Amino acid sequence: MNRTTPPARTPSRTYLLAIAGLAAVIAVLTLAFSSWPRTSSTASNAAAHMSRQGHQGVADGVVPDGVTVFDDATPAVTRLDPELLKALRRAATAAADDGVAFQVNSGWRSPSYQNRLLREAVSKYGSEDEAARWVATAETSPHVSGDAVDIGRSAATAWLSEHGAGHGLCQIYENEPWHYELRPEATDHGCPRKYADPTQDPRTRQ
Template identity: 80%
Template sequence: MTYWEPARTVDRRTRSAILTAVVAVSAVLIGVAALLIEILPGAPEPAAVGIDSDQPTTEARGQPTTTEGHGRQGRHDRRDRRDPTTRLGEADGAVPDGVTVFDDDFPAVANLDPALLGALRKAATGAADDEGEFFVNSGWRSPEYQNQLRREAVSKYGSEEEAARWVATPETSLHVSGDAVDVEPSDATAWLSEHGAEYGLCQIYSNEPWHYELRPEAIDHGCPPMYADPTQDPRMQQ
């Protein structure tokens, strides 16, 4: 017994030392590996937390909004641009920024009633003397475009009744027939509010200061009283 016990003690101590060394080296290697993962090019980044994939961007301007008369003051939906593949474009009446009443290259302008467009251009020329400029937010629209706006308005406002205060149906919309235009910016609508009747241009709805239609009799007699909103307009009851 006295001969073997010291040898066994030494053997156990050796194994313990080796095991400790192995553990220490393994820890170092694990640390180095973790560091390399962080600094190597192409290492995956942590997933973002709390980012809304539907968060609106300042996408191509001129996409439809959810109002019948959607001048910039009423652009509830410059932010309402979801999947662009489901939305209609310029051929259906969408208007990018910077389009004036003189831009015939855009159907929203070119397809307006000629008498309305002529009055707008005369008014815009007059406003230019006061350093004003008329931009078209929305003019002519295709029935498909109008129907899309109507669906979006129902979704936004929660009912057909409330949506009707802002967006007409394709069957009743004066935009679809080319008889209405939405003008911006606010300086232009303010100018038209004061001088529009001289050109036969009248604001029709109190809740839409950007929406103008042609009323030739206004040149001599002034614009007729405004409706509170489109639901008060008999033309919308068809």
């Protein structure tokens, strides 16, 4: 008896359509993954862009929200003059008994950050002379030397206005009720007379 070879089975139309659809999906996924940005590359590009734009960060003295005088990680606080920082922490401890917290809006600043703030002030106020009433140069600013701190919240500045001298902490400029510096003699003799603004401070005329 002769054996006959069974006829080859022809793939169904449904099967062929499924194979074609799967191939199309694979092609789309391959294209998507090949053009997907790599995380490290994106981060590097962002960092390079930030550098080109001259942006400063926490390391330059930028203060994140919620920082207090007791912070031990933020350079704007830790790079303040040690005696100023001690006085601030003593005052903040006393203020806490009255339900008042000291928030740091600005403290130590790098020269590049100070220069950036000055450029922004010139743009905001329209001239270098007017900007100088609010922002000193990097060469003369007590923030750059770590000798000044800007305290946030009106309750804190009001408390310092009344009690700061007892801790050697004084408001220096009439137009900046948030700006405090250490004047140790104030504990016995009171704070010195305020300057109208930084342009009246001999230190800024160097």
